[in-house]
Amino acid sequence: MTNIKAVVFDMDGVILDSEAVYDICWRIEAEKRNISNIDYVHRLCLGKSKKDSISIMKNFYGENFDGDSFWAATDSYCEQLEKEKGVPLKPYSEEILVYLKQRGYALALASSTYRATVERQLSRSNLLRYFNQVVCGDEVKSAKPDPAIYITACNKLNISPFECVAVEDSPNGIKSAYNAGLKCIMIPDRIPPSDEEKPLLWKLCSNLSELMNIL
Numbered sequence: 001m002t003n004i005k006a007v008v009f010d011m012d013g014v015i016l017d018s019e020a021v022y023d024i025c026w027r028i029e030a031e032k033r034n035i036s037n038i039d040y041v042h043r044l045c046l047g048k049s050k051k052d053s054i055s056i057m058k059n060f061y062g063e064n065f066d067g068d069s070f071w072a073a074t075d076s077y078c079e080q081l082e083k084e085k086g087v088p089l090k091p092y093s094e095e096i097l098v099y100l101k102q103r104g105y106a107l108a109l110a111s112s113t114y115r116a117t118v119e120r121q122l123s124r125s126n127l128l129r130y131f132n133q134v135v136c137g138d139e140v141k142s143a144k145p146d147p148a149i150y151i152t153a154c155n156k157l158n159i160s161p162f163e164c165v166a167v168e169d170s171p172n173g174i175k176s177a178y179n180a181g182l183k184c185i186m187i188p189d190r191i192p193p194s195d196e197e198k199p200l201l202w203k204l205c206s207n208l209s210e211l212m213n214i215l
Contacts (some may be wrong), residue, residue, distance in 0.1 A: 004215065005163040007100055007154050008182065009131075010047070011111040013169035013189035014208075016121060017088040018078075019046065025077035030071055037062060046190055047170030049112050075117075087121050090189075092208040097130040099212055108153040108164070109178075112137040112144055126179030133157050145172040150180035167208075167215065171197050183213065 003187050012018045023042065030038035041060050054067030081087075085140035100107060107130055111118050115136035122128035133156040140148040154161045166177030169189035177184050185204040186193055187210075193201060203214055 001151055003163055004105070004161045004165055004183070006106040006154070006157050007165045007167060007211075007215065008108045008110050008150060008157075008177070009171050010166075010168045010170070011109055011118060011122070012113060013046070014107075014167055014187060015088070015090060015093050015127065016125065017090050018121065019189055021081055021087055022074065022077055025074040025081070029073045031069070032073075043190060047112060047144050047168075047172035049137045051116065052143050066169065079120075082121065082124065086124060089125060089127075090208060092201060093125075093132075094127060096208040096211050097127065099167065100215065101130060105155050105215065106132045106159060108133040108157050110135050110149045110153040112149070114138040144170075145175035145179070147180035148175050150177045150182055154180065154182070165202070167211070174200050185214070 009015055011068055023039070026042050030205065041057060042057070044056050044123070054071060057067045057070065058065050097107065106147050109118070109131050113136060115138055118134060118136050119128060133153060135149055135153045135156065137143055140152055142148045150166060152160065154164055161181035163186055164182045166182040167185045167187065168174050168177055168188055170191060174184050174186055178200040184200055185203045185205055186197070186201050187205045188206060193204065205211065
């Protein structure tokens with residue numbers, strides 16, 4: 001793959017197993033508020049920005065649902081869990097970053113999560129140092145599945161999207177990267193690709209180590 005110069009990663013569910021932590025935190029706050037079906041609603045929010053996630057919650061629980069306070073509470077739980085236990089890495093996270101660096105690829109991160117959280121979590125995991133550029137959800141006007149975040153990442157790398165590969169776990173992320181012009185590798189975490197997403201994929205992998213057979 002001599003035409004590929006860069007790899008752009010999503011973070012949650014790809015590099016970090018943060019979705020498992022978020023699952024716990026959302027359930028805690030849902031129980032306090034006596035609201036049901038939180039796992040289902042959380043799945044709808046995967047790969048989306050805070051703004052879009054709150055909109056989804058309001059559509060499900062009603063316009064009077066206080067999404068901002070729900071989000072703030074779950075963020076607080078997550079930060080506490082991070083301090084106590086850290087955020088687990090997805091299998092082969094550091095190994096693949098080291099491998100790609102050694103192979104000469106530029107690396108970027110394109111995460112819907114806000115920068116303060118991204119930098120905190122990746123710094124604690126000692127992985128932030130591997131990325132040439134990081135673009136976060138609070139730095140683009142439109143969140144995934146809009147292509148803006150991937151276009152911005154490629155622009156910051158000064159590399160054409162057609163020379164970049166995206167590594168994603170969610171349908172919204174795949175749509176974002178594909179519409180930006182990147183080749184898409186999907187490693188499903190919570191949601192497998194549907195018949196709608198499968199044609200958008202360059203490769204479908206079961207874990208990060210399989211990238212070593214591709215790149």
